[in-house]
Amino acid sequence: MAEPFGNASVVLIGQVTKAKSNHRVEKATRLLRNETFPGKTEVVYLGNIASAIIAALESPDTPEFTQLPGYNEQKWQLKTISGPLTVTITSDSYWGFGLLTSGYLNIIELTGPTSVIARLIFDLVASSGWQPWRFKHPSSAQRYLMKRRPDISLDANEQAWVKFVELCKQEISELIEVMENAIANVARKVAAIEILEGWSKSKAEVSVAAARYDLNIANEALADRNLPSVERAIARIEASLIEANPDNAMNEENSGLIIEKSLESIRFDDDLVVNPSDDELIPLVDLTDEE
Structure with a gap:
């Protein structure tokens, strides 16, 4: 069970719907390569x-293949690391x-921060036109799990997928609320x-209106499961609020510089100041040419 915060280890099973021969495995290194x-x-x-x-x-x-494809080029296992997230994917046949x-199905093992896992699962589901937990041949998938992964049922697998999708959605909703x-x-x-001084009320009101507009954009994008659009809208909101906030007092052109209190006065060291009495001790040298 994954908590909203902290690390988690999760196993998800997904139905493969498409596969192309546009990837290669380098035999010497076991690394994934493109077809060129x-x-x-x-x-x-x-x-x-x-x-x-x-x-x-x-x-x-x-990605490195920990199990190389053989005669069956769609049966393999690979592993990769992305920052704090470790990903292992196993491709195996379960029917026909x-x-x-x-x-074919994929066994996806993810270890890392819960929020990172949730975002990855959200993006995966949102970017595809299918629900990965729905199998083309559910009876065969259930038999496969009973034999290979008896700790996972089809229902539990679906709940795990949906849970991480909802967790990511909840985190983004909270950010929008902020x-x-x-x-x-x-x-x-x-x-x-x-x-x-240095701030225009009319410009601030326009910036606030822009922030409210982008807030609606963020909510609509979240409903469409478009997180990149949500993030862009939030970035624009933050910029608008910085512009509008009178605490910043810098949204007016030619507003001048805001000088820190520590720089408002300049102090000279005493030994660098020439006093009138000291001036009398300095000899005068006539540098004019004598006639």
Whole structure:
């Protein structure tokens, strides 16, 4: 069971729906390569789930095959690390002797921060046109799990997928709520002040309106499961609030510089100041030419 915060280890089973021969495994290193790699390689069928996971990871290590594909090019196991997240994916057949793509599943093992896992699962489900926990051949999938993974049932697998999707959605909803409260807070400040040097009330009101508009965009994007759009909207909200907040007092052109109190006065060291009495001790030298 994964907690909202902290680390988690989770195993998810997903139905493969597509697989292409556009990836290779380098025999010398066991590393995943693309089809144009010049070295000695063999064909491997990754499938849509594994391809989507690798594409969604942030700067992952090159995946390494811990189990190489053999005669069956769609039966393999690979592992990669992306920051704090460790990902292991096993591709195996569960129906029809592996003759058709619909007879394959992926066992996805994820270890790392719960929030990172939730985001990965959310992106995977949102970017695809299928629900990975729904199998083309459910009876065969259940028999496979009973034999290979008796600790996981089809129902428990579906609940695990949905749980992480909802967890990510909850975290983003809370972030949007924080932005909504921030907009209300800045709007109250703007309403309470009429004139402030280096700050324009009219410009601030426009910025607050823009933030409210982007808040609606963020909510709509979340409903569409479009997290990149949510993140862009939140970034715009933050920028608008910085512009509007009278505490910053820097949204007016030619507002001048805000000087820290420590720099408002300049202190000279006493031994660098020439006093009138000291001036008398300094000899004068006539540098004019004598006639």
